[in-house]
Amino acid sequence: xxxxxxxxxxxxxxxxxxxxxxxxxxxxxxxxxxxxxxxxxxxxxxxxxxxxxxxxxxxxxxxxxxxxxxxxxxxxxxxxxxxxxxxxxxxxxxxxxxxxxxxxxxxxxxxxxxxxxxxxxxxxxxxxxxxxxxxxxxxxxxxxxxxxxxxxxxxxxxxxxxxxxxxxxxxxxxxxxxxxxxxxxxxxxxxxxxxxxxxxxxxxxxxxxxxxxxxxxxxxxxxxxxxxxxxx
Ligand code: CA
Numbered sequence: 001x002x003x004x005x006x007x008x009x010x011x012x013x014x015x016x017x018x019x020x021x022x023x024x025x026x027x028x029x030x031x032x033x034x035x036x037x038x039x040x041x042x043x044x045x046x047x048x049x050x051x052x053x054x055x056x057x058x059x060x061x062x063x064x065x066x067x068x069x070x071x072x073x074x075x076x077x078x079x080x081x082x083x084x085x086x087x088x089x090x091x092x093x094x095x096x097x098x099x100x101x102x103x104x105x106x107x108x109x110x111x112x113x114x115x116x117x118x119x120x121x122x123x124x125x126x127x128x129x130x131x132x133x134x135x136x137x138x139x140x141x142x143x144x145x146x147x148x149x150x151x152x153x154x155x156x157x158x159x160x161x162x163x164x165x166x167x168x169x170x171x172x173x174x175x176x177x178x179x180x181x182x183x184x185x186x187x188x189x190x191x192x193x194x195x196x197x198x199x200x201x202x203x204x205x206x207x208x209x210x211x212x213x214x215x216x217x218x219x220x221x222x223x224x225x226x227x228x229x230x231x232x
Contacts, residue, residue, distance in 0.1 A: 005184070006120060007031045007049065011041030011067065012056040012082065017105075021054060024109040025116065038062030045071050047225055049180035052119055054112075055099070057083040065097050072098030074176050078119040082107075135170035138218045138230045140209055142170050156208050161186065165201050166209075169219065174231035176222050202227060 008025055012018040013036045022032045033048070035041035038059035045053055045067075053071065057064035068079055081099040101115055134143040139152045144167065149156045158166065165186045168177065177185075179198060186201075187193050202221075206213040220228050 005031075006051045007033065008052050008054060008116065009033050009035065009041065009045055009048075009050045010054045011035045011038065011045075011059065011064070012054070013037065013059050014056070017056075017082075020109065021112065024113060028113055028117075030116075036060075038064060038067045042067045042070055045077065046074060046176075047178075049178040049184075050077055051123070052078045052080065052116060054080050054082065054116070057081060068097045068099050076172070076175060078123060080112075080115055080119065133171075135167070135173070137170055137173040138232060140166075140170070140218060140229075142167055151209050158205075158208065162201055162205055162208075165198075166205055169227065169229040173229040176226050176228045178226040182226060 006029075008030050010018055010021050010025070010032060012021065012034070015036070018034050018036065022034055025032045033044065033050070035044055039061035041053075041055070041059070042062060044050075055064050055067060059067065062070075064081060064083075068081065071077070071079065078101075079099045080101045080103060082103050082105060084105045100119060103112060103115060134141070134145070136142070140156075141150045142148070142163075147163065149158050149163065149166065165182070168182060168185050179195060183193060183195060183198055187197070202219060203213070206216050206219055209218055210216045218230050220230060222228060
């Protein structure tokens with residue numbers, strides 16, 4: 001697996017720990033961003049595209065569990081929680097709060113790297129698996145196998161890139177998808193792509209799918225962050 005483009009956010013206030021984690025992840029080829037406060041980490045996680053978040057439980061600014069809960073409300077990025085405490089109760093609460101995994105300090109860096117890779121592989125496998133499915137939300141239905149889209153039961157003609165963009169939006173309906181993530185999922189690793197391409201395709205989709213494209217109620221813009229498809 002090529003990690004060159006995989007971005008990981010590490011939210012950890014203990015500097016030696018943060019630096020050790022960052023060093024080891026960078027040696028594996030990941031791009032690492034550090035945040036030393038819970039509130040700062042949450043803000044970055046919500047406004048920048050990351051493939052995975054390593055989140056310490058005890059943090060200044062905002063507790064790790066609260067960061068996890070708020071992040072989970074708006075994102076499904078994998079969250080690997082770190083904690084010094086090792087009680088069943090803490091693990092259960094962390095996982096209930098939306099963390100995907102839990103690692104208790106002290107842990108080995110090999111263990112951390114192995115877990116990070118496992119979660120990223122699972123994300124990729126899920127992204128591929130959803131290709132076979134059908135989706136519907138807010139009166140729009142998309143059937144991947146038949147390559148058909150309907151709006152309020154009427155067929156809609158989409159070009160291939162519009163179809164793929166709509167598929168990604170519908171697969172994540174109700175959740176904000178950052179602009180960079182959408183570009184990567186729909187256009188791949190095209191370094192020369194103008195991000196305005198995304199807005200143009202969103203405009204075309206709205207013309208075909210919205211009752212009033214100037215006041216969209218299906219494809220919503222979160223200014224400075226990304227787009228989301230309405231859940232109902
Ligand atoms: Ca801490």
